[in-house]
Amino acid sequence: IPTAGFSLSNPYCAHTRCYRARPSVRGRRIFSSGAAVAAAELGEPAEAPTKDPIFERLGVGIRRDFGRRLPLYGSDITDGLNAQSLATTLFLFFACLAPAIGFGGILDVATSGAMGTIEMVGSTALCGVVYALCSAQPVQLIGPMGPNLAFSISLAQLASRLSLPFLPLYAWTGLWTAGILLASALTSASNLVRYLTGFTDEIFSVLISTIFLVGAVQEVAQTFVLPTSTATKALLTLLCASVTFVTSIILKGLNKSAYFSKRVRNNLSNFAPAVGVAVGSLVAHAACLKYGSAAARLPVLSLPAKFSTTTGRPWLVPLMDLPVWARWGAAAPALLAAVLLFLDQNITARLVNNPRYRQVKGRDTESLLDGMHGDMLVLSLLTAATSVVGLPWMAGATTRSAAHVRSLSLTDRDGNIEGTLENRVSGAAIHALIGACVLLPAPRALLSQVPLPVLSGIFLYLGLTSLQGLELWDRFQGLFQDSSVAPQQRWSTAVPKKVTNLFTVVQMACIYAMMKLKESSYGVVFPLIIALMPVLRLTLVKTGIISKESMDILDK
Numbered sequence: 001i002p003t004a005g006f007s008l009s010n011p012y013c014a015h016t017r018c019y020r021a022r023p024s025v026r027g028r029r030i031f032s033s034g035a036a037v038a039a040a041e042l043g044e045p046a047e048a049p050t051k052d053p054i055f056e057r058l059g060v061g062i063r064r065d066f067g068r069r070l071p072l073y074g075s076d077i078t079d080g081l082n083a084q085s086l087a088t089t090l091f092l093f094f095a096c097l098a099p100a101i102g103f104g105g106i107l108d109v110a111t112s113g114a115m116g117t118i119e120m121v122g123s124t125a126l127c128g129v130v131y132a133l134c135s136a137q138p139v140q141l142i143g144p145m146g147p148n149l150a151f152s153i154s155l156a157q158l159a160s161r162l163s164l165p166f167l168p169l170y171a172w173t174g175l176w177t178a179g180i181l182l183a184s185a186l187t188s189a190s191n192l193v194r195y196l197t198g199f200t201d202e203i204f205s206v207l208i209s210t211i212f213l214v215g216a217v218q219e220v221a222q223t224f225v226l227p228t229s230t231a232t233k234a235l236l237t238l239l240c241a242s243v244t245f246v247t248s249i250i251l252k253g254l255n256k257s258a259y260f261s262k263r264v265r266n267n268l269s270n271f272a273p274a275v276g277v278a279v280g281s282l283v284a285h286a287a288c289l290k291y292g293s294a295a296a297r298l299p300v301l302s303l304p305a306k307f308s309t310t311t312g313r314p315w316l317v318p319l320m321d322l323p324v325w326a327r328w329g330a331a332a333p334a335l336l337a338a339v340l341l342f343l344d345q346n347i348t349a350r351l352v353n354n355p356r357y358r359q360v361k362g363r364d365t366e367s368l369l370d371g372m373h374g375d376m377l378v379l380s381l382l383t384a385a386t387s388v389v390g391l392p393w394m395a396g397a398t399t400r401s402a403a404h405v406r407s408l409s410l411t412d413r414d415g416n417i418e419g420t421l422e423n424r425v426s427g428a429a430i431h432a433l434i435g436a437c438v439l440l441p442a443p444r445a446l447l448s449q450v451p452l453p454v455l456s457g458i459f460l461y462l463g464l465t466s467l468q469g470l471e472l473w474d475r476f477q478g479l480f481q482d483s484s485v486a487p488q489q490r491w492s493t494a495v496p497k498k499v500t501n502l503f504t505v506v507q508m509a510c511i512y513a514m515m516k517l518k519e520s521s522y523g524v525v526f527p528l529i530i531a532l533m534p535v536l537r538l539t540l541v542k543t544g545i546i547s548k549e550s551m552d553i554l555d556k
Contacts, residue, residue, distance in 0.1 A: 054191045061188030061373030065136035068362030080425025087270035088407040089429045098455040100124040103144045110153040116310030123391035127382045128431025137371030138424040140352045143397035146211045150518045167390050168322035174387025176334030181380035190372035193346040199555045200533040202472040204347045207511050208398040212463035216456040237453040244280030244457025248273045280454035298451040315389045341395045348396025358419045399466045475504040495550045503554050
């Protein structure tokens with residue numbers, strides 16, 4: 001299918017010729033060191049890569065990120081006009097919309113209607129479109145996250161204990177947070193994440209995937225225990241979720257099979273989650289036709305019919321309703337919020353920037369930091385804007401971003417990644433469709449035909465496929481495998497199995513502890529626990545629990 005200057009049968013070849021072969025951006029040499037590029041742009045001598053500073057002069061990192069990416073803006077549009085981008089949009093539309101609706105309902109209850117579904121979905125759509133069109137790394141997606149939701153709920157509880165109005169406290173906290181993020185963007189503070197390792201990245205990634213998996217399983221399981229449910233509806237819920245999940249998994253792996261032609265295999269694989277949603281929905285509607293709505297009607301996706309705030313309040317938050325002392329005091333929770341958004345955003349960026357995806361537009365070879373400073377600027381402005389109108393904050397959506405970049409990946413017959421369709425169209429289209437469901441009646445009516453159990457199946461697919469390729473997931477499976485017949489991993493012969501198992505158990509224990517903390521009344525300190533993961537890693541080495549040699553291999 002010839003589209004946007006390349007063929008879907010082997011689009012990476014043309015893509016590579018267009019970008020990888022370019023020796024310069026606007027006539028400047030591309031150095032392997034980020035600081036060297038900054039130095040070249042400012043007319044200064046380049047420093048050795050080992051001397052890269054953590055903090056740079058004001059705006060240097062931002063100018064570097066946008067200076068590299070903006071000249072390629074036209075190709076970011078044309079490279080998204082193809083069937084694979086369309087398939088990605090349809091899949092992630094549901095994957096991004098459903099959490100927004102679910103989290104919005106939870107937030108509605110926790111904040112007594114101050115923020116609800118319409119605010120959450122509206123913020124997801126608005127921030128998602130702006131980020132896709134304005135960011136320096138548009139393959140990354142932003143959206144609502146479980147940790148962010150837990151923080152907002154904790155802030156509402158704090159406002160209640162202090163007898164303060166929630167929305168003004170939320171707005172002032174958000175403005176302080178935006179200021180901190182802006183300062184980090186201007187000083188290139190995101191360079192700090194170079195000191196993060198796979199130890200923290202994997203814990204955070206598996207934590208987010210676990211939240212999706214546990215949430216999906218709980219949604220299905222509760223239909224078997226709710227007094228308002230029936231055995232028929234419970235079994236139909238399980239059937240629809242299972243059919244959606246299995247259909248998506250089977251079709252996704254079809255491109256590695258010998259069935260059908262290559263074009264048919266690739267298209268079915270690309271559209272696998274969308275086809276899974278359609279098949280699951282058809283099963284639900286067929287059951288309704290056979291057994292009647294009273295016996296087999298399942299809950300469906302629904303949005304408010306009118307675009308307005310949940311309680312009918314004005315959109316602008318009355319900032320002056322908060323006492324002066326509380327306006328200054330909001331800086332304390334803002335510091336925690338800034339840590340959370342900073343880590344959410346940059347850990348997600350590290351995962352998306354992984355060299356295995358072979359992204360080439362405006363990139364440093366093997367760099368994980370590309371675009372971080374420019375994107376942090378965009379995030380800080382979005383945080384300020386959403387705060388003053390009482391909308392939930394957005395940040396890097398780890399699982400959905402990983403699914404996005406994988407869905408845009410170009411692979412060979414063996415599943416090896418050859419490149420990525422780096423574009424702005426898919427991210428903008430996903431969130432524009434979400435916005436259309438809020439504003440227009442026709443998409444809203446179509447959405448009401450999708451049963452919620454079908455989305456549980458998509459969450460299972462999203463959570464499970466996001467674990468693929470993570471070494472923590474491989475080591476976790478290795479806990480239950482016979483090492484004499486198990487597949488050999490790079491650490492299998494270099495590190496004793498007991499040490500590997502201990503390292504894995506420590507990581508899994510951290511994930512369990514953070515899951516429990518997130519759900520507790522102390523959820524507001526959740527960001528600090530994530531920030532302390534590098535300290536825990538260092539402690540394991542310094543105390544001799546795991547030798548430095550073994551740690552360097554396991555946490556490569």
